[in-house]
Amino acid sequence: MALTESNHVVVWGHLSDPVNGRLQEVDLLSATPISQIYAGGNHFAVLTLGGRLLCWGSNEFGQICVDSNKIKFVSNPTGCFTNIGTDTICDVSCGTNHTAVCTTAGRVLAAGANSFGQLGTGKRFPAEFVPQSISDLLGTRVSQVACGRCHTLALTEHGHVYSFGLNSSGQAGVPTAPNYVISPKRLDIPAAVSKIVASWDQSVAICDRRNEKIERPRHPRSIQYQEFKAIHEKAIETGDKMDVIGLIESVFSAIGCINASFVRRNRRSCYGHDLKMDDVMAFFNLIAESSDAAQFHDIIIESLKMTSFSDVYLSLFNTERNSFTIEQLRFFIILPWFQPMVNPTNTAFVKDVLTPFVNILEKALHFARKTLTAWWSLLETRHFNRIVQCLTSHIQRLFERNSTDHSAFIPGLSILQVLCEINKVVNRVPYDKFYLHCLNRKVDIQKDYVEWYIANSKTEFFWSNYPFLMNAEVKSAILETDSQLRMRIAITESHGQINVLRMMHGFPPQDPFLTYKIRRDHIVQDTYQYLQSTIANNPVDINRPLRIEFEGEEAEDRGGVRKEFFMLLFNELLQNTYGMFIEDEESHYVWFSGVAGDSDSYKMVGLLVGLAIYNGVQVNLPFPVALYKYLLEQPITLDDFCQLHPSEGRSLETLMEYENDDIEEVFDLDFTCSVTVFGHVETVELKQDGTNIKVNKNNRAEFVQLYIDMKMTKGLNGEIGIQMKSFGIGLKHVLNPSILRLFQPCELMEMVIGNENYDWEAFRRLTQYKGDYYANHEVILTFWKVFGELSEEQKKKFLLFLMGTDRVPLRGMSEIVMTIQPQDESRFPVAHTCFNLLDLPKITDVNEMRRRLLISLEHSEGFSLA
Incomplete structure (x- = not known):
C-alpha cells in the first residue's frame, strides 16, 4: 500500500487483485486529504x-x-x-x-x-x-x-x-x-x-534521547501560506521560480491536495472546515499581485482543467457514499478566492472550470447541505461575500450571454438561494449583493410573474421563483402587476355575471371601479363609512381600481384626483386631533400612540395605506423603517429605536458601550421604564419583579431589548401591539402578503413614501410643455437657469411644492413627469399637485423669476397655492 504526494492511494497484492496482484488506485479517495x-x-x-x-x-x-x-x-x-x-x-x-x-x-x-x-x-x-x-x-x-x-x-x-x-x-x-x-x-x-x-x-x-520530534513525510502535498510566502520571496531574490511553479502545479492538479491546504495544524476535526480562511485569501491575493500573476493563474487554470473534477464526482457521488468525508468539501470555500472565479479571463475557463465547479457544488448541497450551510454561516463577512460574488458574477455572465438558456442558471441560482437564506439569519452582506441588476433589461418580468402566477408550478423555470435576484425596481413592477391582475380578477368575479343579467334586461353595465364620492370637509368620516360598507357587503370589491369623486367637482379621476385624495386624507389622519399617532419632536417621525381606543381605526389606516400602494399612489407617511420591519416580521433593533427617538436611543447606546463594571452605580437602572399616555407618566415593569432587578453588565442587553419592545411594539397594557397588529391586518387585506415578502424593509418604505435618489437632469429631460411653451422657449430657459442655481434643499422643496412630497418614486425620476403651462406674467408660479402641473408666469428676467419662485416655495405647504 502506498500514498503519493499528489494524494493518490495505491494498493497491490492478493487483496487488490486476487489473480495477478497488480497495482490499483483507490479512486474514491482522491478528493479526500x-x-x-x-x-x-x-x-x-x-x-x-x-x-x-x-x-x-x-x-x-x-x-x-x-x-x-x-x-x-x-x-x-x-x-x-x-x-x-x-x-x-x-x-x-x-x-x-x-x-x-x-x-x-x-x-x-x-x-x-x-x-x-x-x-x-x-x-x-x-x-x-x-x-x-x-x-x-x-x-x-x-x-x-x-x-x-x-x-x-x-x-x-x-x-x-x-x-x-x-x-x-x-x-x-x-x-x-x-x-x-x-x-x-x-x-x-x-x-x-x-x-x-x-x-x-x-x-x-x-528509545530516543533526542528531544526534537521526528517528522513524517507530509502527505499529501499542500500549500500553507507562510511557507509558500517564504518560497515565493526566495524565488524573487534568486530569480528562480521553479519551486513556486512546481508547488502550485502539484497542489492544484489534485482536489485532495487543495483540500489538504491552508488547514490548521493544531486543530483537527471531522465536523468543521478547519481552514485558515485569511491565509486562503492572502495566498490568492499574493498570486494576483505578483509580477508573474498571469503565468501563475494560467498554471492553476490548466491544473484545474486537468482534474476536470472527475475525482470529486467519483468520491462525492458514488452510490453508497460510505467513503464521503466533509474534508472533501473544503475546496468549495477555497477556490472562490481564486481571482478568475469572479472575473474569468476567457470562456474556456468558464466552460472547463467555473461551470463544473458550480454544478458539483449544487449537487453537493443535496446530501451535504447541513455541513455546507454550517460552514457558510460561520464565515466572516469578507469570505461569505466572496462566495456570493463568485455565484452572482457567474449568473450575470450567463445571463448576458444567453438569458433564455434557463437550465444553465438553475445550479447557481439554487446555491444563491441557500446563501440568501443563510444571510437573512447571520446578516453578513447587504441584501443588494444578491441582485441581478440587469434582469429587467432582458426579461419581461411582468409577463414572467403573470405566467408564474397562472402556472403555479415548482418544476417550470420562472425568474419569479428567485426574488432575491430582484432589485427594488423589479419588485415594484411585480407588485404593480399583481395589483393589476387582482383588479381584473376582482372585476370579473364580482360583476361578470351581474353585468350579463343587467344588459339582458336593458340596463347599462355596472361600474368596474371602486368609486367613492367624498366630501372634502368630511374626508375622514366619508372614507371610513365607504370602507366599512365595502368590507361588510362585498370584500372582493376592495381589489377593484379605486376612483375618487369629490362632491360638487366635475374633474375626472385619471389618477390626479386619487393622488390628491390620499395626500389630503393622510395629512388629516396624522393630526393630533385624532390621537392615533404621536410625533417625536426631535426626529419628526410618528409612531402608534398606545392610547386605548378603537383598534378598527388602525385597521382602516392600514387598509388605506394598502389601497394607496395597490393603486400606485405614493403617500407621505413619516413612519420610520421600524414599521416596515414589523410588517415583514423582522426584529426591531436599537438602531431602529435611535431613528425614532434619537436622544433616548443615544442613552441606551451609552449603556451598551460602557466598558467598566460599575454600571449599577453609574446608571442606577432597574428593569422598568416610563410610559407617557395623554401627558400622564406611568412606570411599567419590563419583566416580573423588574423593580427589584438592577441593570448590570451581564443583563444590560436584555434590558435594552425589553425597553425597545415596550416602547415600540407593546406599550402600556399591550396597546401599541394591538394597534400595530390591526394596522398590519388592514394593509395585508389589500396587498398580497407573499408579494410583500419579496421586499426588504427599506424597499417597502421607499415603495410607500419614495426615496432621495435625485436625478435633476432626467427631471428636466422628461418635462413636458403646454400652450406657447416648448423646451427652448425663452421663459423655459430662464426657469431652468434659476432651477439649476437652487441648492439641493431648495430643489427638494420645489418637488414638495409640485407634487406634495419631496421624495422620488421607487422606480426613479423617470416616474416624475412635470408639465409646465403658461401663466399670466403678473402671477406667481402655481402648482397643481394632483397633476404635477406647474403654471409658470411669462417672465424672462432671471432675478425676477428667482424671486417669485422662492416666494412660492416658502409659502407652499405642498398641496396647492392659490
Missing part, C-alpha cells in the same frame, strides 16, 4: 487529515467495524470507528484480523478478532464487530498504537508501553504470562520509549 495509510492481513485503512478512519477489505471478524457479522467483505472505503463522539483519531494500526486506534484525547479502541485478547478488553471472544474502548487504559493518555498478527502495543505520552494479546513467542513482552495476555500490561522498559512497532509475532520499542 489522507494523512496516514495502514495495511492489515486482509484489510486496508486510511486516516484522513481531519481524523476520520476509512477501511475496506475483509470484515470476517469485524476488523473494519461494519456492525454486522453477515457482511464479510467491503469493497469500497467505509467510515468506521465512528462511536468516539467529538474526539478524533490520531493513530491507527492494523493486525491480521483486528484494528486498533487511539484518539487525540488519549483513548484506545479496538475491533475485530479477539481470540487471544488482542483487543485488551479483559475477555476472549471470537470477534467484536463494534469498537471496544479499552477500559484498563482509561486515565492513561495513549499517543500511538501498533498491531502485530494477534497482539497489540500502546505507547503513552510519558513513554510507557502496554501490551496485550498473543504471547506464544514472547511478542507481548510479558515473560511470566502464558500464551496470551487479555488485559493491558505495562512493560518494564528502563528508558522512555519514543516509538513502537509491531510485526507478525515481533515487537520493537525505540
